[in-house]
């Protein structure tokens with residue numbers, strides 16, 4: 001039966017440790033221990049301990065080792081380098097040499113048990129055992145060091161309030177608070193140190209404390225993260241004063257050392273009676289037993305005892321296993337040196353925890369307050385509020401203790417809420433069904449099976465970040481509250497957040513719920529019986545009208561050019577025809593004249609035909625005429641191309657009649673006779689104190705509608721009515737209408753007005769408001785809230801295409817565009833006239849004189 005198990009173990013071992021296990025078992029060889037007692041160190045302390053040590057250890061071994069043995073070697077020189085075959089070493093030396101020794105033992109893997117000075121940074125807890133010899137009443141520096149090494153206090157900054165007398169008697173205290181080290185991974189800490197003059201009494205003392213504390217009081221709800229360490233006999237006053245300064249809040253951590261001689265005088269619950277939920281406060285109590293004698297002799301005895309019993313226990317274990325299996329199996333499963341050392345360490349700690357008398361005389365037990373969400377938990381157990389001297393919001397739990405021998409032994413975090421927030425407790429949350437903010441899906445029995453929507457997504461994320469679960473209590477909207485029509489088809493689409501159901505307000509007032517997960521309009525911050533969180537959304541109002549119709553297309557062909565351009569076009573036709581006529585007419589040579597251009601009418605038709613690219617039956621034969629026609633063609637090309645191009649644009653992008661883009665334009669639209677406003681909007685409230693004229697005018701004429709009938713969307717569609725609502729609600733109407741009728745008949749205003757902030761609700765003066773705000777802020781910065789808005793709110797994608805187009809205004813061709821073209825024509829005319837002149841001159845000078853000569857010859 002056992003064989004397969006060992007086989008499995010053996011295989012596992014083969015894979016886990018490639019190198020052979022060369023450390024012999026306790027059955028074949030004695031464990032070897034080195035005892036290093038630093039001679040110089042002992043000399044300094046004035047004790048020759050090595051002889052005592054030898055005696056104590058050999059007595060212990062003789063009395064407690066029944067099977068096997070331990071080989072002990074003694075050294076008095078701390079720089080000794082131990083060989084690999086030593087299992088463990090016990091050293092007595094100062095702090096620096098202990099650390100040096102530790103580093104050298106790490107190379108040869110020897111387990112180190114070090115007795116050393118106090119105020120020594122502890123050796124790694126799982127690799128060595130370190131016993132600082134802490135003098136009576138001198139333990140604070142070591143406690144602080146251990147807290148830092150063991151990461152009990154993960155602080156980067158600290159404000160330390162310290163009695164003058166404690167500072168005087170613990171010279172090392174400040175040094176150990178600021179101690180930092182890279183080998184030990186102790187992060188540096190920045191420190192503000194306040195000495196409290198403990199000779200002060202009465203009112204003077206209180207005012208001094210108040211003055212010191214006031215500098216760290218939260219300023220205007222800005223809750224910083226601060227850490228306080230208080231080592232003072234005035235801790236009660238400090239708690240009281242800090243309480244009055246609101247310094248116990250979710251972000252602050254308070255650690256108190258209670259310096260009472262007698263621990264039983266202290267009751268954390270009565271001291272914190274006035275504190276509010278959400279504080280992070282921990283107390284360290286002096287649990288030192290008064291009759292404890294702390295001597296080096298005694299410590300050595302205990303350590304020897306612990307070591308010897310551990311070895312003895314392991315030998316027994318090895319023997320019992322060895323007896324049952326074969327040699328090969330034994331070879332493969334027996335522990336490596338490292339495993340043995342770990343086991344010894346565990347056994348020794350076990351032993352010391354139970355049996356230590358003197359090595360750890362000093363002992364401080366730590367208790368911390370579990371407070372977050374406590375009022376929620378308590379509510380379940382009590383129906384009527386009880387009146388006793390206990391603060392129901394606080395429960396103090398012992399999280400462990402500190403002793404010089406083992407450092408901190410804690411089962412819990414020092415400040416559990418800082419890391420685990422609400423520690424997975426269940427919170428009661430109020431909510432209302434109000435899509436798209438809160439969408440609750442219920443099954444047939446009315447149990448909420450699903451919840452989503454923008455607010456619910458935020459709640460889910462909060463619960464994850466703050467480590468709580470929640471139970472949703474739904475509040476029904478009753479008729480008195482929301483006088484909405486019961487007829488489904490009459491209900492208005494969209495949502496409102498301005499009116500918060502009365503029941504929610506009532507429940508919030510009782511301070512019995514953690515949060516109301518309802519989207520609520522932020523309004524009149526000061527007079528509300530609850531507080532708003534940071535806004536999670538901003539909604540704006542807009543108005544809906546009928547989309548303006550397209551402009552009639554009868555005159556579309558004239559649209560590309562402005563009136564002036566058309567006029568100039570007429571003009572240049574009327575000018576070009578005579579120019580052509582005159583140029584043709586004035587030609588001196590008859591052979592060059594074109595008979596087709598010899599009348600004004602023909603010239604006009606010629607030019608007009610050329611404009612439509614139909615002319616060109618004749619061409620002038622003279623250069624001047626050709627120039628006129630040629631330049632006219634250039635003009636024609638430009639004109640025709642511009643016209644055609646623009647005509648295409650006007651065909652593709654239809655033009656609309658002017659619509660209502662801004663609220664102020666409403667007065668120009670006489671056809672809109674009815675103004676509507678949804679009931680229960682923030683807009684209505686807002687306009688009561690507005691100075692904007694268009695709002696006031698609107699409100700004067702507006703009809704408040706609260707059901708679909710009165711909303712009269714048909715009138716809006718026919719262009720007689722305008723309605724004001726949240727833009728998202730209007731978009732929903734447009735969308736629904738599009739899905740129903742497949743047409744886009746509505747236009748929303750281009751103007752958004754009245755920003756309505758929407759937030760969640762917490763009970764008034766909730767301790768967690770700041771925390772919730774911080775996390776909402778984080779969700780914003782990570783873009784989650786934006787994303788949830790996108791997925792939950794309607795978008796305009798269906799009809800937005802058409803309404804966008806309305807905004808494109810086509811460019812009409814005006815005179816500025818055309819002036820170049822006209823210049824070209826004028827240039828052409830001038831050139832033609834110039835060439836005509838040359839032709840005339842040429843004719844007179846050569847042709848006519850030649851003719852004359854010829855006629856003279858002829859004569």
Ligand SMILES: *[C@@H]1O[C@H](CO)[C@@H](O)[C@H](O)[C@H]1NC(C)=O
Pocket residue numbers: 029030068069070071
């Ligand atoms: C082991 O220890 C015992 C008792 O302490 C001793 O008698 C024996 O000689 C030791 N064996 C070895 C190999 O050192």
Ligand SMILES: *[C@@H]1O[C@H](CO)[C@@H](O)[C@H](O)[C@H]1NC(C)=O
Pocket residue numbers: 136137138259260261262286287288289290
């Ligand atoms: C802790 O209590 C012990 C015994 O009551 C006492 O001797 C010691 O001085 C106390 N320590 C401090 C720091 O008050």
Ligand SMILES: *[C@@H]1O[C@H](CO)[C@@H](O)[C@H](O)[C@H]1NC(C)=O
Pocket residue numbers: 052055056295297
């Ligand atoms: C330590 O113990 C040894 C013997 O066990 C004894 O002789 C010596 O006096 C003790 N030292 C102290 C300081 O108690």
Ligand SMILES: *[C@@H]1O[C@H](CO)[C@@H](O)[C@H](O)[C@H]1NC(C)=O
Pocket residue numbers: 350351354
């Ligand atoms: C320590 O004491 C606990 C109970 O008090 C006991 O269960 C445990 O076995 C003891 N350990 C040792 C090593 O004696």
Ligand SMILES: *[C@@H]1O[C@H](CO)[C@@H](O)[C@H](O)[C@H]1NC(C)=O
Pocket residue numbers: 419420421422423424467
């Ligand atoms: C939530 O709280 C529980 C209980 O304290 C704790 O075990 C858990 O680790 C915490 N979770 C987170 C993510 O902090």
Ligand SMILES: *[C@@H]1O[C@H](CO)[C@@H](O)[C@H](O)[C@H]1NC(C)=O
Pocket residue numbers: 424426469
């Ligand atoms: C938190 O509590 C819930 C129910 O109370 C439980 O299902 C869950 O496992 C707990 N989570 C942790 C980390 O403790």
Ligand SMILES: *[C@@H]1O[C@H](CO)[C@@H](O)[C@H](O)[C@H]1NC(C)=O
Pocket residue numbers: 480483
């Ligand atoms: C609620 O509406 C009903 C009619 O539907 C009306 O009679 C009643 O007065 C309204 N209540 C309030 C508070 O407006």
Ligand SMILES: *[C@@H]1O[C@H](CO)[C@@H](O)[C@H](O)[C@H]1NC(C)=O
Pocket residue numbers: 487488489490
């Ligand atoms: C709801 O309204 C529709 C149309 O307005 C009407 O036909 C129907 O009878 C109404 N139902 C109730 C329960 O009022």
Ligand SMILES: *[C@@H]1O[C@H](CO)[C@@H](O)[C@H](O)[C@H]1NC(C)=O
Pocket residue numbers: 221525526527528529530531532764765769
């Ligand atoms: C919470 O509300 C109270 C009264 O309504 C107000 O005085 C207080 O300033 C609010 N707190 C915050 C943090 O806004």
